[in-house]
Amino acid sequence: MSSQPSSATVRAAVLPAPNVPPEVRSYPLPAMEEGAVLLRTIASEVCGTDVHLHHGHLAGVPYPLIPGHVSIGSVEIVQGTVQDVEGRPILPGDVVTFLDVHGTCNACWYCLVARATTRCPHRRVYGITYGADDGPGLAGGWSERIYLRPQTRIIRLAEGVSPDDWIGAGCGLPTAVHAIELARIGLGDRVLIQGSGPVGLSACVLALLSGAGWVGMIGAPELRLKAARRFGADWTTDVTATTADERKQAVRDATGGRGADIVIEASGNPLAVPEGCELVRDAGRYVIVGQYTDHGDVAINPHLHINKKHLEIRGCWGSDFSHVYRAMEILARFGRRIDWSALISRRYGLEEVGQALADVEAQRVVKAVIVP
Numbered sequence: 001m002s003s004q005p006s007s008a009t010v011r012a013a014v015l016p017a018p019n020v021p022p023e024v025r026s027y028p029l030p031a032m033e034e035g036a037v038l039l040r041t042i043a044s045e046v047c048g049t050d051v052h053l054h055h056g057h058l059a060g061v062p063y064p065l066i067p068g069h070v071s072i073g074s075v076e077i078v079q080g081t082v083q084d085v086e087g088r089p090i091l092p093g094d095v096v097t098f099l100d101v102h103g104t105c106n107a108c109w110y111c112l113v114a115r116a117t118t119r120c121p122h123r124r125v126y127g128i129t130y131g132a133d134d135g136p137g138l139a140g141g142w143s144e145r146i147y148l149r150p151q152t153r154i155i156r157l158a159e160g161v162s163p164d165d166w167i168g169a170g171c172g173l174p175t176a177v178h179a180i181e182l183a184r185i186g187l188g189d190r191v192l193i194q195g196s197g198p199v200g201l202s203a204c205v206l207a208l209l210s211g212a213g214w215v216g217m218i219g220a221p222e223l224r225l226k227a228a229r230r231f232g233a234d235w236t237t238d239v240t241a242t243t244a245d246e247r248k249q250a251v252r253d254a255t256g257g258r259g260a261d262i263v264i265e266a267s268g269n270p271l272a273v274p275e276g277c278e279l280v281r282d283a284g285r286y287v288i289v290g291q292y293t294d295h296g297d298v299a300i301n302p303h304l305h306i307n308k309k310h311l312e313i314r315g316c317w318g319s320d321f322s323h324v325y326r327a328m329e330i331l332a333r334f335g336r337r338i339d340w341s342a343l344i345s346r347r348y349g350l351e352e353v354g355q356a357l358a359d360v361e362a363q364r365v366v367k368a369v370i371v372p
């Protein structure tokens with residue numbers, strides 16, 4: 001099942017090295033391996049991780065890099081037979097996305113014994129740890145074509161889910177699905193979210209869908225807090241306009257003086273963590289999902305914040321296929337009620353990715369999207 005692509009070379013936006021301006025380069029189309037799929041890119045997101053990649057904050061990244069780890073494309077070539085998780089064939093013309101993680105081995109100790117596949121040492125990530133010159137290439141979404149290697153987990157867009165819905169939700173939604181899974185929210189729980197980026201905004205929606213009785217959010221800027229209120233947050237406050245004491249008092253006032261039953265950290269700021277330990281109630285649960293890059297140490301008091309508090313702290317790293325699959329189901333079921341596509345603030349061509357990165361870094365946009 002194959003056809004010839006319409007052009008022999010592919011244009012892609014590349015990060016040549018940390019802190020070097022992005023540039024547009026041309027690449028040849030890779031030879032198709034058995035089980036590989038070539039996508040014509042429809043859209044790819046720009047997320048906070050891409051800003052960190054631009055500044056070289058992530059270890060083990062092989063530059064030059066074509067970023068874009070969450071993308072949508074229309075299938076152009078399928079080499080051999082490729083099926084989705086439900087056994088249906090992936091066919092030319094299908095509009096699909098894919099799990100950005102590839103190569104999880106299902107053979108190592110972490111995969112088989114710990115059942116923690118996001119800690120598998122063999123996993124690689126499209127747009128992050130597969131470089132532009134790595135193997136067949138075209139491994140990121142800021143490119144006219146994306147080459148999906150054999151065994152990439154491909155998922156068709158569900159009926160009623162548009163490319164804008166999926167990209168508007170972006171990597172934030174599957175990440176939030178994972179965080180909410182670990183948060184184990186009970187009906188009526190009061191949930192506080194630190195951070196109003198795409199992960200925090202999706203966590204807000206999913207907390208409400210999980211039956212939270214109250215959802216508060218600490219974040220900035222107002223553009224994002226407004227999106228949180230539109231998504232149903234009961235209370236928001238601007239972290240740049242309040243003190244930690246004021247925020248603690250406000251959360252106490254909203255939670256019977258105890259603190260939130262569950263706090264989800266999605267801010268990326270290490271200082272959020274000791275504050276979160278203060279904002280969660282005794283014997284509550286604290287899920288930390290926002291510290292994706294290493295921004296350094298911070299002091300906590302193990303006696304007061306953890307031991308005596310009887311606090312459960314859970315770290316959340318990466319996503320697996322179940323989170324992407326569930327994210328698609330959630331968009332299919334609730335996408336008409338909750339407009340994730342409205343998070344898209346601006347679209348950028350390949351020549352404009354430098355501007356897109358600057359806009360995301362300065363938080364001038366909620367979600368920036370690359371349309372190659």
Ligand SMILES: [Zn+2]
Nearest residue numbers: 047048049171
């Ligand atoms: Zn991302």
Ligand SMILES: [Zn+2]
Nearest residue numbers: 105108111120
């Ligand atoms: Zn493994």
